[in-house]
Amino acid sequence: MKKGYRNGKVYPPAKLIFNAFNLCPFDKVRVVIIGQDPYHGRGQAHGLCFSVPDGVPMPPSLKNIFKEINSDLGLPIPKSGNLEHWARQGVLLLNTTLTVREGSPTSHCGRGWERFTDAVIKKLSDEKEGLVFLLWGRHAKEKGKVIDRSKHLVLEAAHPSPFSATAGFFDCKHFSKTNDYLAARGEKLICWVSEKP
Numbered sequence: 001m002k003k004g005y006r007n008g009k010v011y012p013p014a015k016l017i018f019n020a021f022n023l024c025p026f027d028k029v030r031v032v033i034i035g036q037d038p039y040h041g042r043g044q045a046h047g048l049c050f051s052v053p054d055g056v057p058m059p060p061s062l063k064n065i066f067k068e069i070n071s072d073l074g075l076p077i078p079k080s081g082n083l084e085h086w087a088r089q090g091v092l093l094l095n096t097t098l099t100v101r102e103g104s105p106t107s108h109c110g111r112g113w114e115r116f117t118d119a120v121i122k123k124l125s126d127e128k129e130g131l132v133f134l135l136w137g138r139h140a141k142e143k144g145k146v147i148d149r150s151k152h153l154v155l156e157a158a159h160p161s162p163f164s165a166t167a168g169f170f171d172c173k174h175f176s177k178t179n180d181y182l183a184a185r186g187e188k189l190i191c192w193v194s195e196k197p
Contacts, residue, residue, distance in 0.1 A: 009101055009102045011038050011039065011040060011042075011044070011099065011100055012038055012099070016045075016046050016047035017047060017098050017099060018047065018098070019046055020049070020087065023048070023084060023087035023088060024087040024091060026124070028090045029092045029128065030089075030090035030131060030132070030190075031092070031132045031134065031178055031182075031190060032094060032121070032132070032133045032134065033049060033050070033086075033092070033093050033134045034094055034095075034096060034117075034121070034134070034135055034136075034140040034143050035049025035050055035093070035095040035096070035136075035140070036139045036140070037096065037097040037099075037100045037108065038097075038098070039052065039059060039100075040100045040101070042102065043056055044056055045100070047098075048083050048086075048093035049093045049094060050062050050065060050083060051082055051083035051084070051086075051093060052081040052082065053082055054080045054082045055080075057081075058081035060162045061159070062081045062160075064160040064162065064165045064169065066078065066081075067170070068169065068170055068171075068173075069193060071171065072171075072176050073175055073176055073192060075192060077193075078193050085191070086190065089188075089190050089191060094120065094121075095117070096113065096117050096140070096143060097113040097117075098116075099113070117143070118143065118146055121133075125147045125148045125151065125152060126148070128151075128152075129151050129152070130153075130187075131152045131153070132152070132153045132155065132178045132181055132182070133152060133155070134155050134174050135155065135157075136156075136157050136159050136160055136169060137161070137164065138159075140156075141156055153177075153181045155172070155178070157169045157172035157174060158172075175190075175192050178190060
């Protein structure tokens with residue numbers, strides 16, 4: 001791992017590996033979105049699942065997420081794919097694996113990150129109440145095994161990838177369902193789009 005970083009071939013940059021926790025600390029978490037592993041292209045990954053920094057073209061899965069938000073809530077599709085504003089509202093954007101080798105998706109799966117992220121999800125489930133977990137795709141649904149569904153809302157759908165979005169992600173209405181649940185608990189709603197198109 002260290003050698004990979006010295007060669008500049010592992011993403012995200014080392015200082016951003018735990019960006020999701022820095023922007024959305026434990027006591028602020030209200031919603032959890034679980035991704036698989038970071039984007040493996042140069043300049044894309046910055047420690048938040050599905051998110052890319054400002055100025056980086058949106059990957060297809062993120063485009064589909066915003067299409068669903070547009071369909072579900074009537075909100076405009078933004079120009080930026082940076083989801084930091086979600087994190088600051090209490091949305092933990094957690095990948096199951098926190099690093100990846102350049103150009104090689106899932107290359108760091110099975111190296112220990114999964115045990116760490118399982119522990120994070122279990123701690124959130126055990127010690128908090130009334131969270132919303134959005135599980136998109138097989139990998140995310142597998143992580144759902146440690147969630148206490150009697151205490152939290154768990155919403156499952158297909159992955160937003162172009163290969164599966166039409167098989168159950170589109171029209172899942174997870175964004176309105178999340179806000180409906182938060183509203184019923186007297187909590188502030190998540191602003192899913194923070195800019196004009």
